[in-house]
Amino acid sequence: MTYQTIPNWLMKRADLTPDRIAISAPSGVLTFRQLHEQALGLAEKCVSLGIRKSDMTAILASNSLEMVIFIHAMKYIGAKTLLLNTRLTSHEMRFQLEDAGVKTLLVNEDFLHTAKEAQVYLDIKIHTFKEVMQTSKQTFDWIKEFQLDNIDTIMYTSGTTGNPKGVMQTYGNHWWSAVGSALNLGLQDKDAWLCTVPLFHISGLSILMRGIIYGMKVVLHEKFDPSLANRAIKEEGITIASVVTAMLSRMLDDLGDEAYPSHFRCMLLGGGPAPLPVLERCSDLNIPVYQTYGMTETASQIVTLPPEYSLTKLGSAGKPLFPCEVQIQTRQGEKAEAKQPGEIVVKGPNVTEGYLNRPEATNEALQNGWFHTGDIGYLDEEGFLYVLDRRSDLIISGGENVYPAEIESVLLSHPLIIDAGVTGMEDEKWGQIPCAFLVKQKGAFLTEEEVKHYCLERLAKYKVPHHIYFVDGLPRNASNKLVRRQLPLLLEKYVGKQDEH
Template structure:
C-alpha cells in the first residue's frame, strides 16, 4: 500500500523532535503537530465528521488551517479550503456545493453556509486519546479545491490521497528536498501550490515550514533575514514587486525559488536571478493535475522561456484538434497523463468528461515541446484572439510589452470589433515611480509584431486586477472594457 508519507501517522519517529511548522503564534515539532491533529480530529468526530465527510476550512494562512486539514484526513474525511476573502455569497456556495459537514472559520460572524461550525479559537489543543488508529487510504478523497470560476460557477476539483502522494513524492525529487530544508510560505493555503509545494513535500522529508499570514514585501524580507529559508514558491507578480523595491537583503541561504501560476517573462526571471542570486525555476501545472506537471530543475539545465520537462511519472504531450499527438516543435493543446490527474469535478459529469477524455487531461493551454521535452506555453485556448480569421496569441504581444524595462505587468484581451470580430487590446502596469508612454509601447509592438497583432490600444493602469491566487484577472479586464485608451 502507498505510504502516504506526508501524514503524521506514516512519518518516521525520528522526525518527532524536529521543527515542523511555525507561524506568528505557534512553533510545533512533528510530534506536537501530530498531537494537535489528534485533538482536533476527536473534536471533529464529536461533531459528526467521519469517513466520506467534507470539512470546509475558511481561514487565512496559519498553522490551525493545516491542523484542521490533516485532522479531517485522520478521520477519512476530505477538506475544502476556502478563500478567507470571499463574500458570504461566494463562501456559502462552496460550503454547500461541497456538502460540508462542518465549517472551520474565524468566528460567529464568518460565513458557514448554514452548516455546523467551529471557531478557529475553539479548536482543541490536547487529545483525550479516544480515537481509533488512523487508517487513511490512497483512494479516499482528500481535497476539494475549487477553481477560480473564470468561465462560470467554481468547480470542485476532486483530489484523492493517491494524487497527493504522487505529487508530494515527485516534488521532493524535482526540488531535491531533504530534512535540512526550510520553506517560507506566503502563497494562500486555499490553493494546491501552497499545500503541495510548501507543506506536503517538506513534510515527507522532515523539513521545516514557516507560514506567513499574508505577503508584504517588507514582511517577507524580514522573514528571509530572520528565518534563513532555503526555498520558497511565488508567482511572477511577487518577483516583480521584489525587484521594484530598493532594500538589499542577504538571500544566500536560498538555494532556489519556484515560479508558477502564471507565465513569467524572460526579463523577469533573468533580473530576479541576477539581483538576488538564487536559481529561479519556472514550472507549470493546474489544480486538475494536483498542482504541477512540468518544471525546470534548479539544479540542472534551465531553459528560460520554457516551463521545463515533465515530472517523473507524468506524461505531457501536445495534441491537435483531432486527438493526434504532435511532434516536437508543433503547436497544439497541452494534455497530461499520470497519477496526479484528478478524479474529476464534483457532481459535474459532463464537464469531467469534457476535460478527461480519451485517457488525457485536456488543459486548455496551447504549448510547444522541444526536442529535449521542455514545454513552452504559448497561451490559453480560450484567450486566443481571432481577428478576421487570423489567430493571435496574447502572450506573444505581452512578451513584447514586458520586455520594456518600465513595464511590470501586461495583459492583452480580445476587444469586440464590428469589422474583425475582435482585436487585441493591451493593459499595462508600470514599476513604481516609473513612467512609460503608451506611444512608446505601441512603437515597440509595431517594430516587433506583424501588423495584425499590434494592439488597437494600450491603457496604463496603476495595477492590473488579480484573482485570489495572484494571476492577472482577464475576465475582469474584459468586463471593464471598453475604457478610455490611447489607440494605435
C-alpha cells in the same frame, strides 16, 4: 479488491523525526511530535461535535498555526476537506458549500460573518476554531493508514462556463506531487520551505504536504510581505520559496543590491513565465529561479524549468516531473510535431481523477488516460514546454486565476446589462487585470462605479473589472458566440482614445 495504502503521514513523520521543527509561524513553533499530538487531540474534539469519517467538511481561514492543525485533524478523522478561498463573497461561498454537500464549516473568527451569510438556507453546522478548541474530547478509531485513491481535499476552480468546479485531490495525488517535486528539486538535510501563499490554494497546501512527507520545516506567513519574506530567507535558514512573478518583483525591489545567503537554492516561480528583466536581475544576484507550470488539477507543479535554462529557454515552463508526461494534441486529437501549437494534455499519478459531482466535465477532461488542460502550447525539439495561452481566455492577476466567463455571468445578471465581454489588460503590479465591455439596455443610465459596486457584492475583489467600457455591441460569430479573442483589439481602441485625451 485490494487498495494501496500508506501510513498516516504525520503519524509516521512524528515517529521518524519527532523533534524536528514541523511548522514555524508568528504565533509559535511546533515539532512533528507536537503537531501530531495537537492534530489528534483536535480531531477528538471535532468528533465530539459530530464530524465523521467521509463527511464533507469545509475550512475557512487564513494561514495560521491553527489552520495547519485543523487540516491535519480532518485527515485523522478521514473527513473530506473543502478548502475555501477567504476572498470569496458569501454568494460564491454558498455555491461551493451547497455543491460539495458540506455538513460542517470550521471557521476562523475573522470570517464568521461571511460564513454565516453563506450558510443562509443551507443545512450546515458552523463551528469557530475557538469553539472547537473549548470542546471536550471523544476518543475514536482514528485513521492510521491513508488509502491512496480516497479523496482528501477539494478545491474549486472557476470553469470556462462560469460555474466553479470542485477538483478532487486524492491522498495519492498529494503523495505523488511531493515525490515528483523531490525528484526534481532534490532534498537536503537543512531544507526549509517558505510558505507565504494561501493554504487554501494548491500552491500553499502542497508545501504543507511536502513538509510532512519530507520531514522539512515549513516557515508559514499569514500573508505575503516582501520584506518579511526576504528577512525569513536571510535569517531563518530558508532554502526554498514559492512565489508568482508579482511577488518576486516586490521581493527584488525590497532586496535592492543585497544577495541571499548561499544556502538559498530555489525560488519556485509559478503563475506564468517571468519577464526577461526579472530573470536577468535574479541572475545578477545569483537567485536560482525554477519556473513551473501546474494547476489545481495536477496538485501543484507538473512541469518545471531548472535555473540553468531560465535564460536560454526564456518563456519555457520546462519539462515534466519524473512521474509525469506532457503531450501536445492537435484539434484532431493527434500528437503534434515539435513547435506545433496545440492543447496541452498531461498524465501522471498527481493528476486529479475528476471534478466533484461533474461526470460530464470529468469525462471531457480525462480522455484515454490524458487530462486535457484546455491550455494551448507547444514542445520544442528538446521537449521543453512553452505555454502560449492559459486556458485560452484565462486572466492571471497577481497569481490568481480569473476566468472571464465567471465575471460575465455576474455582469449579465444586472437588470440593465444586456451583453458583456471580459478580457485581460496588462498591468505592471498584477501582471494582468480584468476589464469589461458592456452593452446597456436602450435608454438606461448606468455608471462604471455602479457596476463595480454590483460586482463587489457578488465577486471576490480581484475578479472585479478594473475598467469598464460601455459599447454599442460586442463581436460575435455566426452562432452568436462571443468572439473573446477580439476583445483585446477593442481594448486597444478604447485605451488609445483615453491616451489621446
